[in-house]
Amino acid sequence: MPNGTPAAIAPPLFSPEQATLLEQLTGTLDGSGLWWLSGYAAGLARSQAVPVVRPAAVPATEPQPATRLTIVYGSQTGNAKRVAERLAQQIEAAGLPARLVRADAYATRELKNERHLAIVISTQGDGDPPDDARGLFDFITGKRAPQLPELHYAVLALGDSSYPQFCAIGRRLDERLSELGAKRWFARGEADLDIDTVATPWLANALAAAKEAFKPQTPLPLATVTPLRPLAAAVSAYTRDNPFPAELLVNQRITGRGSDKDIRHFELSLEGSGLQYEAGDALGVWPVNPPRLVEAVLRTLELDGGHAVTHGDQTLPLRDWLSQRRELTRLSRPFVAAHAARAGDAGLDALLAPDRAADFARLLAEQQIIDLLQTYPAAWTAEELVAALRPLAPRLYSIASSTKAVGEEVHLTIAHIEYAAAGDHSEDRLRWGAASNFLARASEGEKLPVFIERNERFRLPKDGTRDVILVGPGTGIAPFRGFVQERAAISASGRNWLFFGNPHARSDFLYQLEWQDALKRGVLHRLDLAFSRDQAHKVYVQDRLREHGAEVFAWLEGGAHLYVCGDATRMARDVHATLLDIIATHGGKSSEDAADYLNELQAQGRYARDVY
Incomplete structure (x- = not known):
């Protein structure tokens, strides 16, 4: 936009006053x-x-x-x-x-x-x-x-x-x-x-x-037709369907010895991609399934990985379909039903009944496709298997950096999922997460297919004087690393209060040196920690929120924005319930009024969640 003035973009039929109003309107949408x-x-x-x-x-x-x-x-x-x-x-x-x-x-x-x-x-x-x-x-x-x-x-x-x-x-x-x-x-x-x-x-x-x-x-x-605003900068040619091959710069484990978790810090180069992101956005990663898992499926079903399979308008070797095109780490109801019909197992059939919803949910949460194939043997042809499995989908990860601090790079904080499954198949007992294993296996210098997924609802306040409360246990800390980098880069005067939790301080304090340095520099104003296994009774971030409930409510009353990132099924629900309790207790409100208060914060964009 020449000179950055409304008059520079206005067609001749607008007066200067109308042009100013137009820019004010479109600039906020x-x-x-x-x-x-x-x-x-x-x-x-x-x-x-x-x-x-x-x-x-x-x-x-x-x-x-x-x-x-x-x-x-x-x-x-x-x-x-x-x-x-x-x-x-x-x-x-x-x-x-x-x-x-x-x-x-x-x-x-x-x-x-x-x-x-x-x-x-x-x-x-x-x-x-x-x-x-x-x-x-x-x-x-x-x-x-x-x-x-x-x-x-x-x-x-x-x-x-x-x-x-x-x-x-x-x-x-x-x-x-x-x-x-x-x-x-x-x-x-x-x-x-x-x-x-x-x-x-x-x-x-x-x-x-x-x-x-x-x-x-x-x-x-x-x-x-006259554009409402000047043409934006050229949009990158790289998208979800045309990902950018980003060079992996850093693959570093950031949990210490003795930790039950393998959490990695990744840095990738976006140089030459034209991709841009804001703090709060996500990076999409197209994974390749773990090779050992692919071979386990082929071995269990006694199928030839080199057999050419045509599905839709594509013909690929079966091994390529299973590696790059089909979900292997996530069960779905349609596949369970299809396998049950082939296996003829009464116990598996029973799990699909409406009154067994809880048991079926446990099956989906705890088992992968290989578990089903090994526990309930059944015959599949290569063509039938490819048609029945769901297409492999990209995984989205909260970005753990700000471009104002890292330039043409993007950082991630990811837990590598790897565990031993129960059963007698010792050779095939290991299980993995598709994308986390794909990233963990990657060597620095490799090119990985990525794209930017915007998250407009998870943004820092435009007013840098606003305070922010950040609740991010475990890998939920990722976007808040980017938030604090962003606030430091723009010299935001609002205060930053971070709540972080993990099992052990000694081995699981993610980015410990960075947070301590941020506190010293005055970039981070408060840090409350919840290491759940470091004392006789378990302590979580919601417990720390409740301990400081009066101050949390005072910050909210003063216009603070509150953000939550992490596990949706337990943590986010527990934090939400704790916030309702804090608002009711320290705001003197009924449970209904507390819910209305929190809903209003959400409607204003002052209570935002990035949960998964």
């Missing part, structure tokens, strides 16, 4: 906000004669809900957002009116007036809504939701079938909207990790339904 604004502006422009006249003649009223498609997404890792944006692009390209809204930006009071609604939403962990959709989910499933007899809707549910509550949030919203009298436009989609298999036909149905519901409008001639 994220991608979804700009999508909505572009659709809104286009809708207004289409109601005018072409060429466009001065803005004073444009009606100030918003298009009526009955004349547009509202697309709402709830996304934890970005997948639902990507699909929703694809739908918005397709609808806009067809000349149809639409708006794209992130779930936490959607005003629930508008629901009763909607006529056409598309929801794209993921399920987080074991049956939880994504953080940005908690408020909307609670509203629609709660008692305050209105009757919706005039609403037509469609739901695309995203999930991971290695969890028992696969697509549960999308399913519950779909069923609840029907209970409220709304009419399904077309059947709900339930997408597993191979999202496009379900998302692509669902998007085609949505576009066809929208074309029936709305009369296509002729797009404005390109000559009359």
